[in-house]
Amino acid sequence: MYELSIWTWLERHQLPCLVKDTFGIECPGCGFQTAVLLLLKGELWESVKIYPGLIPLIVFIGLAMVHFVGVKKITPGGIKFAGFVCLLIILISYLLKLIIH
Template identity: 50%
Template sequence: MQLATFLLTLEDYMLPCLNKKLFGIDCPGCGLQRSVVLFLKGDFSAAFDMYPAIFTLIPLVMFAIASQFTRFRFDTHIKMTLGILSGSIIIVNYILKMTHLTH
């Protein structure tokens, strides 16, 4: 019950996109906060629709935190791979979003 209440109140504290407010267009990070909330609620398909990189960013963050406490073999390679994959997904998603907005 407390988790549900936390998730509902979390939506009330989301930061607005400064880029969208100033320039009227989405930034590459638009949708990330809502995607995290959807992910935490268990709505994985909606989280992916909102921000596809969520499924590479969450493992990247979790691995980065875990690697602060535990040594992993090839940890730098794993972080680099997840980072490049996440960045690539973010860029492709942003380009697709921007090209679909203009048509």
């Protein structure tokens, strides 16, 4: 009997990239789903190698959520800075991926 784990099911049911399917090039979000799955499995380094912007994105979303629920120690300027850093990491890693591959 074949046993299907949750990880196997999630890996088989990832959403396709419409940009890659249409134009044949990866978009800045390509690799995100795989990186999330690797992170959930505990494979931090592999996750970062696949999509370097994942951890900064998680930090940015966490800061925004904490501010949203009322923690005033986290300023809007800090959230904007975290978002800028996150965006910068995603764009730089995307450009490097396009150049190297």
